Amino acid sequence: MVAWLEWIIWFLDAVWQGTTRALSLDPALLRFAEAHREVTGVILAVAVLAGISQLLGQSVTLFVNRVPPRQFVLSLLLNGVLFAANLIIWALTVWAVARYALRLDVQAGAMLRLIMLSSAPYVFGFFILIPYLGTAISKLLAVWSLVISVNAIMFSLNISLLVALLCIGLGWLLSQLLSATIGLPIIALRDWLLRTTAGGALTQRAEDILATFQAEASPTRPKGEQP
Amino acid sequence: MIELLLLGLLVLLLVGAALSPLESLSWWAGWYGARDALAHDHTLQEQAAAQPAVAPAAHYIVYLSGIGAISGDSVPPEETIFLDRLEARLPASARLVREVFPYSVTNIGLTGNRAFGTLWRWLEQRRLSNTNALLTNLINIRNLFQVAVSADPRYGPIANFGVAQEIISVLLREGYPLQSGTPITLIGWSGGGQISLGASTYLRGLLGAPIRVISIGGVMADDPGLLSLTHLTHLYGEKDPVQRLGGVLYAGRWPMMAQSSWNRAQADGRITLTSLGPMTHNGTRNYFDHEHEMADGQSYMDRTLAAVAGVLAEAHAAAVPAAAPASEGATP
Numbered sequence: 001m002v003a004w005l006e007w008i009i010w011f012l013d014a015v016w017q018g019t020t021r022a023l024s025l026d027p028a029l030l031r032f033a034e035a036h037r038e039v040t041g042v043i044l045a046v047a048v049l050a051g052i053s054q055l056l057g058q059s060v061t062l063f064v065n066r067v068p069p070r071q072f073v074l075s076l077l078l079n080g081v082l083f084a085a086n087l088i089i090w091a092l093t094v095w096a097v098a099r100y101a102l103r104l105d106v107q108a109g110a111m112l113r114l115i116m117l118s119s120a121p122y123v124f125g126f127f128i129l130i131p132y133l134g135t136a137i138s139k140l141l142a143v144w145s146l147v148i149s150v151n152a153i154m155f156s157l158n159i160s161l162l163v164a165l166l167c168i169g170l171g172w173l174l175s176q177l178l179s180a181t182i183g184l185p186i187i188a189l190r191d192w193l194l195r196t197t198a199g200g201a202l203t204q205r206a207e208d209i210l211a212t213f214q215a216e217a218s219p220t221r222p223k224g225e226q227p
Numbered sequence: 228m229i230e231l232l233l234l235g236l237l238v239l240l241l242v243g244a245a246l247s248p249l250e251s252l253s254w255w256a257g258w259y260g261a262r263d264a265l266a267h268d269h270t271l272q273e274q275a276a277a278q279p280a281v282a283p284a285a286h287y288i289v290y291l292s293g294i295g296a297i298s299g300d301s302v303p304p305e306e307t308i309f310l311d312r313l314e315a316r317l318p319a320s321a322r323l324v325r326e327v328f329p330y331s332v333t334n335i336g337l338t339g340n341r342a343f344g345t346l347w348r349w350l351e352q353r354r355l356s357n358t359n360a361l362l363t364n365l366i367n368i369r370n371l372f373q374v375a376v377s378a379d380p381r382y383g384p385i386a387n388f389g390v391a392q393e394i395i396s397v398l399l400r401e402g403y404p405l406q407s408g409t410p411i412t413l414i415g416w417s418g419g420g421q422i423s424l425g426a427s428t429y430l431r432g433l434l435g436a437p438i439r440v441i442s443i444g445g446v447m448a449d450d451p452g453l454l455s456l457t458h459l460t461h462l463y464g465e466k467d468p469v470q471r472l473g474g475v476l477y478a479g480r481w482p483m484m485a486q487s488s489w490n491r492a493q494a495d496g497r498i499t500l501t502s503l504g505p506m507t508h509n510g511t512r513n514y515f516d517h518e519h520e521m522a523d524g525q526s527y528m529d530r531t532l533a534a535v536a537g538v539l540a541e542a543h544a545a546a547v548p549a550a551a552p553a554s555e556g557a558t559p
Binding site for chain 1: 241244245246247248249252253255256257258372375376378379381382384385388429432476
């Protein structure tokens, strides 16, 4: 029992260290992540946590569509898994571009760990909830995440900023190509999972629901002065 | 050590801000069970019919307090004095409604049945014994976040709809006649200014009545509610930097954003900005200061009172063309 507790504390500490050191672009962390495949679990946990936190920050969509509490929690967990899966696919496309298009020497596992570290800023994604500032925070996290991934690729492949950006850009194009072709059934499965977990499609907007409600609740039409 | 404390306070502030929309959002999602946002299975007419008979007024005036409010009936003492004096100046056919707590979609004050009700009750006691107690600023911070929720396009429609529903419930209790087009004027002090604008969209939509807003030092965004208003009168103090924040923080109020709600309403002549003189937002010589006098011998509160009564008289004359001037009436 004590050993389990110790392991959990070690694991949480490792997740926290991984997150904060990734945020500061710590080269020692990148070296360690690249060389040690045993930290894959910790980095995966950072990515899942980031996915959960990101959706929490954008949870207005779930609330507007009146998702019940249980489905709400399940949706957050599912998003954590999907977010990590998305990063894995992206890492593999970047690796494929680096390996086969640019003829660079890199291990797929190392690339996976480094790219997944770029999810670290989204561990603080729940701050997107903050009224008014949240939208700016969302953009800041996206830029921060991109900077980490570019830095990780530059470090791992020992390449210039321009080539790293080319690598990421081509990787993104490849992932878009895959999404539009052989990835379609996977996307359909993802959407089905999200719909089923949330208990329905998340497509309604508060303004539309309110317009319908107002029309139903009040048969009166504006009278008196016109604005 | 001090750095750690400051960092801790900053984190607490950010977490508090992040949690602030959840009250409105979970209410909307129906997580409160019986207090479900859209659970009304009856129309407004049926709601009105369920109220005890109260003689209707010709003009309803709803007061929405500033961020210092704890509940609809617990506002800073100076505001109570102001409202008592305002009520005494209203004509008999107008009615002042002051039971709305504008910083909650359920109209449940902070000292009501809430998770942190004990904390707010304790703070209320502290404020009653010492109006300058530092910790009572927690009330201001909590309510300030709700103003930001109202102004945020992501949350505003939900939060503002909730407050509008609560205003309607109180109006119906006060005998508001549906389908009459009886005009409503919202008086919003400080953060209440933004809440007034936000609620206007839905008050207009549900009641079909002309809505006016009088902002007293209001901190307002370019809320879409401006397009539902008959008129907004913004009364401001020249030494009040807080009311200026709205014009700085919200890009839609910048003159360059010609198509924003604020600038369109201003172009239509539906916004009047009126200076009340050298008033501050807080502390002495604020809008409700009845102890200090201005250069002309009038107290700060009396200046504000005269300006509000003047705007209300105009609104009342439009509502009841044959009505007596506002200052000649008696308390209804």
